[in-house]
Amino acid sequence: MASRIEPSRMGKEITLSPVELGSQMAKKVKINLASGNPDPKVMPINEIKDAYNQVIQEYGFKSLIYPGAGGQEDLIYNVNKFFLPMLGLNKKDDDMTVITSGAQHAMELVSKYFLEYDPIGVENPTFVETFNALKLRSSINFPFDVMNDGIDTASLRTVLEITRIKLLYVIPNCHNPAGVNMSLEKRKEIAELAHEYDFVIIEDDPYRPIAGEVPPPIKSFDSYGNVIYLGSFSKILAPGLRVGFALGEKKTMEKVSLLEQLDFSTSTINQYVVSRLLKTGVVKSLSEKMSSHYRKKMNVMIDALNEEGLTSFNRPSCGFFLLLDLHKDSWSVFKKAIERGLSFVPAKPFFLKGGENMARLSVTNVEEDKIREGISILKESVN
The missing domain is CATH 3.40.640.10 (Type I PLP-dependent aspartate aminotransferase-like (Major domain))
Structure with missing residues (x-):
């Protein structure tokens, strides 16, 4: 039997973030373009x-x-x-x-x-x-x-x-x-x-x-x-x-x-x-080489997107993420992508206005060949 005690305004308004959803779904797929974690290969374990x-x-x-x-x-x-x-x-x-x-x-x-x-x-x-x-x-x-x-x-x-x-x-x-x-x-x-x-x-x-x-x-x-x-x-x-x-x-x-x-x-x-x-x-040493590491992976993603004709994005200056306009509802594309083994983050919740067709793609938790494969799956999911 559910409690009848009312939650606070915060308790009522808080919802699952799309980042968490994308991360949860990423555990069930082979290619994760949703992660906000840094690349495990460069973590100084x-x-x-x-x-x-x-x-x-x-x-x-x-x-x-x-x-x-x-x-x-x-x-x-x-x-x-x-x-x-x-x-x-x-x-x-x-x-x-x-x-x-x-x-x-x-x-x-x-x-x-x-x-x-x-x-x-x-x-x-x-x-x-x-x-x-x-x-x-x-x-x-x-x-x-x-x-x-x-x-x-x-x-x-x-x-x-x-x-x-x-x-x-x-x-x-x-x-x-x-x-x-x-x-x-x-x-x-x-x-x-x-x-x-x-x-x-x-x-x-x-x-x-x-x-x-x-x-x-x-x-x-x-x-x-x-x-x-x-x-x-x-x-x-x-x-x-x-x-x-x-x-x-x-x-x-x-x-x-x-x-x-x-x-x-x-x-x-x-x-x-x-x-x-x-x-x-250690921090200084890592800082001196991490920008080139992620830039290299991002360039792979940019090239793959261009090859697949997914060209509606601004070239990222640095970091982990690329924001792509799918020209189609991102949640519907997300569901098809998950079925094909790909996770990304539908980006509408990042926007206070607009953003229904936007997807956030990450380069951190994938190898370069998997980035290309993931973008190919994304293209199939958009079609």
Whole structure:
């Protein structure tokens, strides 16, 4: 007998994400173009194993106790030492880094801090999993189209002139799912708009360590504390480590660190392990070669799509994903593809408007020959 107790608004609105659905179905098929995991062949398994042994030898029980609010100090130090120069940022006295259980956790904490049924702005399309944390706590969501050079700032400015938003969520590098990079000019422009119209920018940047040459972060143009930068080790090391970070104005991040204490989800030993991998240069070494690894695989996918006549896509700048217009309802194509042994992600849920015919394709969990075979199956499923 089912309970008659009503769930909260969040409980009613939360639904299965298309990414999770695609991943579940991928277990039943031979070719997985749905995955958001990094390529297993380049995960530094041996280095991670060695780091665990070294951490336990050096720190003993200290690596297995509570980390404290905001994260383990050794990791915070090494995150700042490694990432701030990469980002072109100088550590300011009024900035603070908080360690989180991946960038997704950081998004949840920041949305808890800022949002209580407030209006927000978001790219269209956007990454549905992180957007859900914002959507469940916002009142109105304004979508701004993603162009070849990032968010449509003209539309953003038009909306800002007539109404207020509390927060703008953007993915500037290797956009998920669109694959594009935001231009330098637009990064500067939205940083200026955030100050002029008094809203917060959440800059979600988990792909930077594997992106290669990209413009400086929006955070580097933030002179007034309006930008919170989110980073992650999921794409460069392994997502199962669940280690990310948030960098922002100190008075905000102190509160975010207290919210992090409410769930204590960020593993102490994993923080020590990531810190060790930063110190020993493993992260730097991987970062120097990952962009070319994924670019090579993406080029294989692009060539295969062109050969099959599936040409309605923007060439991805970097990262894992390509967004393809199937010119047919993507869910119907998805069902046919699953029957033929292929999984991808129907991308309609990534869009606040439109997107019914869009598919997100990933290059991470497949060999090059399987990429070609998968695209051939996709073509058959569209016909």
